[in-house]
Amino acid sequence: MINSIAGLDDADVATAAARAGAEAVHARYGQRLTRIDKGAGDFATDADVAAEEAILGVIRAARPDDAVHGEEGGQQGAADAVRQWFVDPLCGTLNYAVGNMLVAVNVALRDGPAAVADPFSGEVFWTDGATAWVRRDGSDTRLAPTAATQLVDVNLDPPFPSAPGFRAVDLLAHPGFVERFRPRVVSTTLALAWVAAGKRAAYVTDGGDLAESVHFAAGITLCRAAGCVVTGVDGAPVEHAGRGLLVAADAETHGLLLSMIRGRG
Template identity: 30%
Template sequence: MAVAEEAAAHVRARRPEVFGNVGKRAGSGDSVASKSTPTDPVTVVDTESEQVIRDRLAELRPGDAILGEEGGGEEDSAAEVRWIVDPIDGTVNFLYGVPAYAVSVAAQIDGVSVAGAVVDVAARSTYAAARGGGATLTDADGRVSNLRCNPVTDVSMALLATGFGYGAARREAQGALIADILPRVRDIRRIGSAALDLCMVAAGRVDAHFEHGLSPWDWAAGSLIATEAGARVRIPSPQTSSADGDVVVAAAPGIADALDALFAEIGVDAPIPEG
C-alpha cells in the first residue's frame, strides 16, 4: 500500500508541474505520446510513476518479478511473486484534469492476486485488500472503513459502470451493447478508470462493472478489492490478452445471477477482439 501511495504522491505533485493547474491543452507538447491508437495516451508522468514503483519494489522485494503497463515484464520469470503495476489508470482523465485516475499495484502468486492497493490520486484515498482478509478504504484524513457491496437485489435498480476500448471497431461493438443494457438498469456510468470502477463496486458507489479488453494491470488489484468486499468477479484466463477482448465483470452478490443472465442474453459474455 505504501508503494502505491508514494507513486500517487508523485503523480499528484507532477500534474501541475507538467500540465499546469488549468493550463495547457491536453495532449500538447513533448510530455504526451500515443500507444495503441492516437486516443490511447501515455505521459511522462506515467513512466515516472512506474519507475518510482519499480525502484521501491526492487529495494523492498528484490527478486520479485514486475509487470507494468509502461515497462512490461518478463513473462517467463521464475519468481514466486509477481507485481502487477498500473502507474496511472485513467490517463485521459489525468491529461484533462478530470479527478478520476489512480495508481494500482497488486501482488500475484501463480497468477492469483493476493494483495492489492488502488490509490485514488485526486481524492487522496486508498482502497486495499489482502486475499481472505477483507477490503478497506483509507480516506484523506486517515480514517479506515471496511468495504461491502451494496445490498441491491433488482437489476433494474442497479447502477452499472463500464469503459470503452481505444479501437473504433471495439468501441462500436461496446456501444451497441450499451444500447441494449441501458433500458434495463437504473443507469450506466463511464468514469474512465477500470481500477476505480472495481473499487466503487466494493464501496457500494456502483453496483456492478463490466468491460471488454482490459489488461491485467487494469484489474489485478481492483478485482481482489471487489471480491473481498463481497462482489462476484469474473476475470480473463491467464492464457488470453487484452487483444482477445474478454470481459471483466464485478457485481454485487444480490444481482450477480440476474446480471449474468442479462449479459448472456444480450451477448456481453462474448469477447470483443481488437479489429
C-alpha cells in the first residue's frame, strides 16, 4: 500500500488523501461523537481527528518531506515551505454532529493539485491545477460550471470582518438578488465544489483572508481550474483581497453579484 502511494503524482496523492479522510468520516457517521471545544462556539469531534490522521497517513507515505497545515493538528514543517499541504478533514462539523450529511473533506497542495471529497455521495472533485474533474465510481468527468441553477450559496457564519461595509446576509435582502437568484445555505465548502460542477451558480462568504485557509484552499484551486471567476467580495484577487470570497460560474453572474455587494457597501 505504502509503495503504491509513493508512486503517485501530486493530483493522485491529493485525491487519495481526500478519499481516505472521507472514508474515516463516513465510517463514524451516526456514532456517539466526542466533542473537542475550540472556543467561541466552535468545536471539533473525534471524527475530525480520525479523518485528519487518515489524510496525513497518505501524505506522509507519499511525500514524507512535505509540510502540512492541518485544521486539527496545526502546522507540521515550515510554514513557508514550497511544498505545503492544507488539510481540512471535516468541513461542516456542526452539520455532521447533528446528522446532516452536507460536509466536505479538503486537501490542497500550495500552488498545486487539490481534491474535495463528499463522504456520502462518494464523489471526489479533483484538479491537477490545470483541469478539474469529478470522480464517481472510478470514472472521471470534466467539471463544467454553469449558472443555470440560479442557486447562490451564502455562508452566514460569523465572524463578519467585512462589516459594516458588507455582510453576506445583507445580500439576501437586495432586490436584484431576489429577482435573479435563490439563496442556499449549505454551511460547508462542499458548496465551492458544487459551483465548479454546475450545481450552484455562485458562492459568497465575507470571511477574512482565505487564500491559504485550510477551509478554502482546495475549493478555490478546484474552481479556478474549472474556469470559475474567483475574487474577494471587493473584486480583488483572493491573494490580495483579504475580504471574503466571491466565486461564480461565469463572468456575468460574478459581475451581477459584485455590483449588488458594492451597492451595499
